[in-house]
Amino acid sequence: MAVDKLFINARLDRGARHAITVDNGRISGLLAETERPEAREVIDLGGALVVPGLVEGHIHLDTSFYGDAWKPHKPCTDGFDVHERVAFQAQNMAAAAPMDVRARNQLDLCIGHGTTRMRSHVMVDGSVGLKSLETILRVREEYRDLIEIQLVAFPQSGILKSPGTPELLDEAIKLGANLVGGLDPASFDRDVEKHLDVVFGTAHKHGVDVDIHLHDASMLGLFELEQIAARTRALGMQGHVAVSHAYALGDLPADPLKKIADVLAASGVAIMTNAPGARPFPPVALLRAAGVTVFSGNDNIRDSWWPYGDGDLLNRAMMIGYRSGFYVDDELRVAFDLVTEAGAKALRLQDYGLGVGARADFVTLSAEHVPEAVVSVPKGRSVYKDGRLVARDGRVTKPAF
8 A cells, every 4th residue: 555655865863864654644664765665645855864843842922023023122221120021022012013923924934944843932911811822822723734832821920910810821721721831930929839829720720731931040040940849749740840941050059050950850840941142041961961851942032032033943952052062963962952852852742753653744954964953054944744845945835824
């Protein structure tokens, strides 16, 4: 019986060439290069490097201004202040293009670079209610054949400081959000226990995962990480909780850093870092050595927090490797792992990778192997979702709606 699709001249990371068969959107075989089973369609990949679809572990589809009029960055009055940045964001959002238009722009950008799975945080709090989530849910449905998206109900204006937010987070999960978020329980809401009561209480009630923004530095951030890890263990949620940013891990002394790394590993709490400029960030190699799942994402793309961002996770892997001092091939593969396999583990994707039975989501690159791809960030990619070509040379090839 003929297979649905046969991809020939596919080169994998370690140099071996294979033929890949796809049936019903899943990889059904990794064959020797010379094997040529009967197929309804044959696609010649021309010896390109084939890697799994990239996993965007942290992004904000509702607040990006990519494709909109340029918004000059406005610095905080004194250093970095989350409250002030949130206020700037509200001002900019009021004058921005419609949210659905901006979200589509950003999705097209990310898909064009090779992203096939994504986790996006969407504002759900007393300042916006459920409006942003409702908009992004519609866009997610429009793009369901191009990319799979998890949505985090994100209380950007706080939980305790923003009236009605606990109830809104509950409604958000009923509406279709996949995870419950949080934001700096100590410095923003100034009550770690009550903040985490809502986050973990809502997640436990609905049986969903947690992903908490944590910007707080040094010993304050360490304390919050300890509390999050304790909640995770108490509820048996190991492997179901992530902390995004966790800047404190980048400025702790050696002894407490090693201790909290072991605690995070034992608690199954994953750490997301995008290695932002001019900020300490979690030490990737040390955390991984302790057994912590570390993954990455682009985070903000041309929004009120910073003007940078190109939606390219391969470029993000390069930046993480650069800032981490990764030079040898195995270290460069670690940087790549943060935007592929580690991201898939953190997002609990059960059908990911280049193995038989996995979804046929993959990207072709003009590079000899993964280390070269990380440092050269080649363009001219082709992106396949469920074995279908969805983007080429940075452009989505099939309309989502």
